[in-house]
Amino acid sequence: MDFSFTDEQQMLRDGVGKFLEKSYDFDARQKLVNADAPWSADAWQQFAEFGLLALPFSEEQGGLGGSISDCVAFAELFGKHLVIEPYLGSVMLAGSALAQSGHAAAEEWVEKIVSGEAVVAFAFEEGHGTASPELLAMTAQGSGDSACLTGEKRLVHAGADADAIVVLARKGEGGPPAFYLVEAGADGIDARAYTTIDGRSAANITFNDVAATELEASEEAVEKIIADAIIVQSAEAVGAMGALVAMTGEYAHTRKQFGVPIATFQAVAHRLADMKIAYTKARATLIYTTALAESGAATPRDIAILKGQVGKLGRAVGEAAIQTHGGVGMTDELSVSHYHKRLLACDTTFGDHAYHFRKVGMG
Amino acid sequence: MKGIDPDQSTMAGTTGREMKIEFAPELEAFRAEVAEFFATAPTPAIREAGRKTTSVFAPFKECMEWHRILYEKGWVAPHWPVEYGGTGWSVEQRFIFAEEYRKADLPPLLPQSLGMVGPLLIDIGTQEQKDRYLPGILNGDDFWAQGYSEPSSGSDLASLSCRAESDGDDYIINGPKIWTTYAHHANRMFMLVRTSTEGKKQQGITFLLLDRTDYPGMEIRPIVGLDGFPEQCEVFFEDVRVPQSGRVGEENDGWSVAKHLLKHERGGGNAASPTLMRYCERARAAAEKTPSPFGGMVADDAVFQREIGELEADIASLGHFEKLAISGHEIARDPAFPSMNKTINSELVQRASVLMTQVSGVDGLARQLETLRVGSNVEPLGSEFDLVSMPLCLNSRATTIYAGSNEVQRDLIARTVSGS
Numbered sequence: 013m014d015f016s017f018t019d020e021q022q023m024l025r026d027g028v029g030k031f032l033e034k035s036y037d038f039d040a041r042q043k044l045v046n047a048d049a050p051w052s053a054d055a056w057q058q059f060a061e062f063g064l065l066a067l068p069f070s071e072e073q074g075g076l077g078g079s080i081s082d083c084v085a086f087a088e089l090f091g092k093h094l095v096i097e098p099y100l101g102s103v104m105l106a107g108s109a110l111a112q113s114g115h116a117a118a119e120e121w122v123e124k125i126v127s128g129e130a131v132v133a134f135a136f137e138e139g140h141g142t143a144s145p146e147l148l149a150m151t152a153q154g155s156g157d158s159a160c161l162t163g164e165k166r167l168v169h170a171g172a173d174a175d176a177i178v179v180l181a182r183k184g185e186g187g188p189p190a191f192y193l194v195e196a197g198a199d200g201i202d203a204r205a206y207t208t209i210d211g212r213s214a215a216n217i218t219f220n221d222v223a224a225t226e227l228e229a230s231e232e233a234v235e236k237i238i239a240d241a242i243i244v245q246s247a248e249a250v251g252a253m254g255a256l257v258a259m260t261g262e263y264a265h266t267r268k269q270f271g272v273p274i275a276t277f278q279a280v281a282h283r284l285a286d287m288k289i290a291y292t293k294a295r296a297t298l299i300y301t302t303a304l305a306e307s308g309a310a311t312p313r314d315i316a317i318l319k320g321q322v323g324k325l326g327r328a329v330g331e332a333a334i335q336t337h338g339g340v341g342m343t344d345e346l347s348v349s350h351y352h353k354r355l356l357a358c359d360t361t362f363g364d365h366a367y368h369f370r371k372v373g374m375g
Numbered sequence: 376m377k378g379i380d381p382d383q384s385t386m387a388g389t390t391g392r393e394m395k396i397e398f399a400p401e402l403e404a405f406r407a408e409v410a411e412f413f414a415t416a417p418t419p420a421i422r423e424a425g426r427k428t429t430s431v432f433a434p435f436k437e438c439m440e441w442h443r444i445l446y447e448k449g450w451v452a453p454h455w456p457v458e459y460g461g462t463g464w465s466v467e468q469r470f471i472f473a474e475e476y477r478k479a480d481l482p483p484l485l486p487q488s489l490g491m492v493g494p495l496l497i498d499i500g501t502q503e504q505k506d507r508y509l510p511g512i513l514n515g516d517d518f519w520a521q522g523y524s525e526p527s528s529g530s531d532l533a534s535l536s537c538r539a540e541s542d543g544d545d546y547i548i549n550g551p552k553i554w555t556t557y558a559h560h561a562n563r564m565f566m567l568v569r570t571s572t573e574g575k576k577q578q579g580i581t582f583l584l585l586d587r588t589d590y591p592g593m594e595i596r597p598i599v600g601l602d603g604f605p606e607q608c609e610v611f612f613e614d615v616r617v618p619q620s621g622r623v624g625e626e627n628d629g630w631s632v633a634k635h636l637l638k639h640e641r642g643g644g645n646a647a648s649p650t651l652m653r654y655c656e657r658a659r660a661a662a663e664k665t666p667s668p669f670g671g672m673v674a675d676d677a678v679f680q681r682e683i684g685e686l687e688a689d690i691a692s693l694g695h696f697e698k699l700a701i702s703g704h705e706i707a708r709d710p711a712f713p714s715m716n717k718t719i720n721s722e723l724v725q726r727a728s729v730l731m732t733q734v735s736g737v738d739g740l741a742r743q744l745e746t747l748r749v750g751s752n753v754e755p756l757g758s759e760f761d762l763v764s765m766p767l768c769l770n771s772r773a774t775t776i777y778a779g780s781n782e783v784q785r786d787l788i789a790r791t792v793s794g795s
C-alpha cells in the first residue's frame with residue numbers, strides 16, 4: 013500500500029503552494045480579512061486556473077474527476093496559509109450536492125462553480141451547531157420544484173455573498189435530510205452577515221416561506237458529501253497544525269530568555285515534542301482515512317475518529333503554540349493566534365471532538 | 376482538628392488558635408446587604424460592562440465608574456488594612472462579598488492600582504508617597520499601569536534594560552516597555568528601570584513611580600490582541616525626565632521591591648474561585664437552553680455533568696485553599712503558595728472558558744467586536760453568553776503566560792519539594 017501523494021498530486025501541491033507562498037502570505041491574508049470584500053476574487057480566479065474549482069466534479073460535468081485524496085493534497089496548503097475563500101462550502105458541499113442531483117437547474121450552477129463565475133453557499137448548521145445530518149430540525153414543505161423552506165441556519169459561509177444557497181433540511185416532518193436550492197435574494201430570506209473568528213464571511217439566515225427546488229439525494233449521498241467535507245476540512249486543520257509546529261519550533265530556537273534559547277528549557281522542549289506528536293498523529297489519521305474514503309471503505313466510525321482527533325489535537329497544538337510564544341502569541345499581529353482560531357473553528361463545526369469521541373465510544 | 380460542627384459552625388484551626396466560621400444568620404444579613412447594594416448601585420452601563428468583560432481586565436471607563444461608587448460606599452479595598460481604607464471583614468464576609476459580586480456579573484476592579492501598587496506603598500512607600508498616591512488609588516481618580524516587561528525581558532525580567540540615568544534630582548529614562556496593560560488609559564505608571572549594569576542583573580534595578588504618563592518623550596502605542604481589542608501597549612521612553620522622589624526603596628534595590636509587590640500580585644488578596652464558579656453557573660444556565668445532540672438538554676447530559684462536575688470540584692478546592700490562606704492558615708506561608716495559587720487559578724480559567732465555548736458551539740464563532748463595546752446598539756447574534764464565551768476563551772490563554780508563566784511557576788514550586 014502506498015499512502016504517498018502521486019506525482020500529479022505532488023505537482024498540484026507544488027503549483028498551489030508556490031502561488032500561495034507568493035500571493036497569500038500572512039500580511040496579504042490579513043489585508044483580505046480586514047477589507048470590505050468577503051474574500052479575494054483574484055485568488056478565487058487562480059484557484060479556477062489551477063483546476064481546483066473543477067477538481068471534484070466528473071468530466072461530463074466539466075470537472076476533472078478528481079478524488080478525495082486530490083482535494084486533501086491541496087487543502088493542507090489552504091490550512092497552512094489560512095485561506096479564507098469559501099472552497100469547502102461552495103465546491104465540496106454545495107457543488108457536490110448540486111452535481112449528484114442530476115437536476116437541470118443544478119447542472120447550470122455546477123458549470124458556473126467550475127468556471128469560477130458563481131459561488132454557492134451551503135447552509136447546514138443550526139442552533140448551537142449540527143453535529144450530524146440526523147440532528148437537523150429544519151423541515152421543508154412540498155417537494156420537487158415547488159418546495160418551500162422555513163427556519164434558521166447558522167454559520168452559512170458566504171451566506172450573504174453567494175449567488176445561490178444549497179440548504180440541507182428534512183424532507184417533510186420526520187423525513188430524511190435532503191438538499192434544497194434557493195436563489196440568492198429570494199423572497200423571505202433574511203441574512204445577517206458577519207465575519208467569523210477565523211476571518212471568514214458568514215451569515216445567519218432566516219428562511220420564511222422561501223421557494224426552493226428540491227435536489228434528489230439518497231441518505232448515503234448526503235452522508236458522503238458531509239464526510240468528504242469533514243476530510244477536506246481536517247486536511248486544512250492538519251495543514252494549520254503543521255504550520256504552527258514549524259513556526260513554534262523556529263521561535264523557540266531564536267527567542268532567548270535567561271541567556272539561552274527557550275527551546276533549551278525542558279518544559280518548552282517537551283511541549284515542542286508534544287506538538288510534533290499531535291501533528292504527526294493527526295496527519296497519519298488524515299492520510300489513512302483519506303485512503304479509506306478513496307476506496308469507498310470509510311465508515312462513519314472512521315470519519316468520527318478523524319474529526320475527533322483532529323479537533324482535539326488541533327486545539328492542543330494551538331494552545332501550545334500560543335503558550336510557547338508568550339505575550340506575542342496573544343497578539344493579532346502574529347499569525348499564531350489566527351491559526352489557533354482556525355483550529356477552534358474546525359473543531360467546532362460538524363460536531364466537536366467531544367461529540368465525535370462519544371460516537372466512537374457508542375460503537 | 377475537630378472538623379466542622381454543623382450546629383456551631385466552628386472549626387479548630389491547625390494554627391493553634393480557634394478559627395470560627397461565623398454564625399449563618401449574621402452572615403446571611405451581610406449577604407443580603409451586599410446583594411441589595413449590588414442590585415441598586417451600579418448604573419446600567421456598569422452592568423453591561425460587567426456582562427461584557429471578556430478578560431481579567433474589564434472595560435476601562437465603566438470599571439472606573441464602578442470603582443468610584445464602591446469607594447463612596449467604603450467597599451473598594453476589602454483586602455487593605457482598615458486604617459488605609461480596608462473593610463476589616465472576616466474571611467467569610469470577604470468571600471460572600473466576592474460571591475455576590477460575581478453573581479451580579481459586575482466588572483472586576485483593575486488589579487494594578489488596588490492590588491499591586493497600593494498595597495506596596497502601604498507596606499514600604501515613604502510617607503510622602505503614601506500621602507500623594509494612596510487617596511487617588513483608593514478613590515479611583517488615578518489608574519496605574521505596570522511597566523515591567525520589555526521586548527527582550529519577559530520571563531527573565533531581571534535582564535531588563537530600560538535605562539534610568541541619574542541627573543540631579545531626576546532620572547532620565549530611555550528604552551522600551553511592552554505588554555503594559557491599559558497604559559493607554561493610565562495616568563500613572565509604576566515601573567522597573569536599570570540604574571546599574573554592575574554585579575548581578577537583579578542588583579542594578581530600581582522601582583519608580585511615574586507621576587504622569589504624558590511626559591515629553593513618552594509614547595504609548597496600543598497592541599491589538601487576538602480577540603480584536605487593544606488591551607496591552609508598547610511604551611517608549613526617549614529622554615524622559617522624572618523626579619527621583621518617585622523611587623520606591625533604594626536605588627538598585629528595585630528587585631526586592633518588585634518581589635515584595637509580587638506577593639500581592641500572585642498572592643490572591645482577592646479570591647478567584649467565585650469568578651470561576653460564576654463561569655460554571657453561566658455555562659450551566661446556557662446548557663439548560665441548549666439541546667444536546669444525544670437528546671434532551673446539554674445540562675442533563677451525563678458527559679457534560681461529569682465534565683462540569685470535575686471542574687466545579689477543582690474550583691471548590693481552590694476556594695478552600697483561598698479561604699484557608701485569607702484566614703492566615705500556614706498554607707499561605709508555604710514559599711510555594713503564590714506560585715501554586717497562580718497556577719491553579721490560571722489553568723481553571725482556561726478550562727472553564729473552554730467549556731463555555733463548547734456549550735456555545737458554532738454560535739461562539741462569530742466575531743462581534745461592535746456588539747461587545749459597552750453602549751453598542753448592535754444586538755448579539757445569539758445570546759449574551761455566546762457573545763462572550765469565545766473572547767473569554769481566547770483571552771484566557773494569557774493567564775498561563777502573564778504574572779510569571781506557569782512553566783516558571785512550576786520551577787519555583789519544584790524547588791520547594793526538592794528535599795534540600
Ligand SMILES: Cc1cc2nc3c(=O)[nH]c(=O)nc-3n(C[C@H](O)[C@H](O)[C@H](O)COP(=O)(O)OP(=O)(O)OC[C@H]3O[C@@H](n4cnc5c(N)ncnc54)[C@H](O)[C@@H]3O)c2cc1C
Pocket residue numbers: 267269270274277278279280335336337338339340342520521522523524526528529530531553554555556557607773776777778779780781782783786
Ligand atoms: C494579557 C497580558 C497582560 C500583561 N500585562 C502586563 C503588564 O501590565 N505589565 C507588564 O509589565 N507585563 C505584562 N504582561 C507581560 C507578561 O508578564 C509576559 O508576557 C510574561 O512575563 C512572559 O514573557 P514573554 O511574553 O516575553 O514570554 P517569554 O519569557 O519569551 O516566554 C516564552 C515561553 O518560554 C517559556 N519560558 C521562558 N523561560 C522559561 C524557563 N526558564 N523555563 C521554562 N520555560 C520558560 C515561557 O513559559 C513561555 O512559554 C502581560 C502579558 C499578557 C499576555
